[in-house]
Amino acid sequence: MKYEKYYKLIKEQSEIFDKSQNCKIGQTWNYHLLPVIKNACLLADKYGADKDIVEIAALFHDYADLIDFDNRDNHHIIGANLAEEILAKDGYDMDFINRVKLCINNHRASVVREKFSIEEICVADADALSHLDSFVELICWRAYLGEDIMSCNNFVKNKIQKSYNKMSKETKEYSKEKFDSIMRVLL
Ligand SMILES: [Fe+2]
Numbered sequence: 001m002k003y004e005k006y007y008k009l010i011k012e013q014s015e016i017f018d019k020s021q022n023c024k025i026g027q028t029w030n031y032h033l034l035p036v037i038k039n040a041c042l043l044a045d046k047y048g049a050d051k052d053i054v055e056i057a058a059l060f061h062d063y064a065d066l067i068d069f070d071n072r073d074n075h076h077i078i079g080a081n082l083a084e085e086i087l088a089k090d091g092y093d094m095d096f097i098n099r100v101k102l103c104i105n106n107h108r109a110s111v112v113r114e115k116f117s118i119e120e121i122c123v124a125d126a127d128a129l130s131h132l133d134s135f136v137e138l139i140c141w142r143a144y145l146g147e148d149i150m151s152c153n154n155f156v157k158n159k160i161q162k163s164y165n166k167m168s169k170e171t172k173e174y175s176k177e178k179f180d181s182i183m184r185v186l187l
């Protein structure tokens, strides 16, 4: 695997994060990070984006959260800077690094999309798509936090709707059937 070193780093850090959050080990990797990486690569192929930029940005997009959940509010900015440090040490050129950083910086944004590069759109859309893929895990997570059934339902319904709203027009079309199916089964 081309970026095995980064897969190992992020997987290990996500397991440390799971432990700190009292989650089952592997939960964040299996139900968030892997779906984001998988969807990001799939969209990169579909939209003709630079797959190396997209794959590395998807790997690092929530890295700052995994290191310290207190980074949550600024995890896109801190994560971009952490990725820069690692990639610079590994000898990547600044143009490549800056393109990865833009994807990480903008993975949460749902505005100024028309100014985004295709790589940024792939990562932001993949992050949103992962919530559709992992909606069962989202319900379980809210239940684990102690919420009653209707609160879990409403939280997830709201999250899925917001994630869908955030996607580009093309990715909305691509995931419409899945989105409609999930919204139908939620109460
Ligand atoms: Fe994030």
Ligand SMILES: [Fe+2]
Binding pocket: 032, 036, 061, 062, 127
């Ligand atoms: Fe994420």
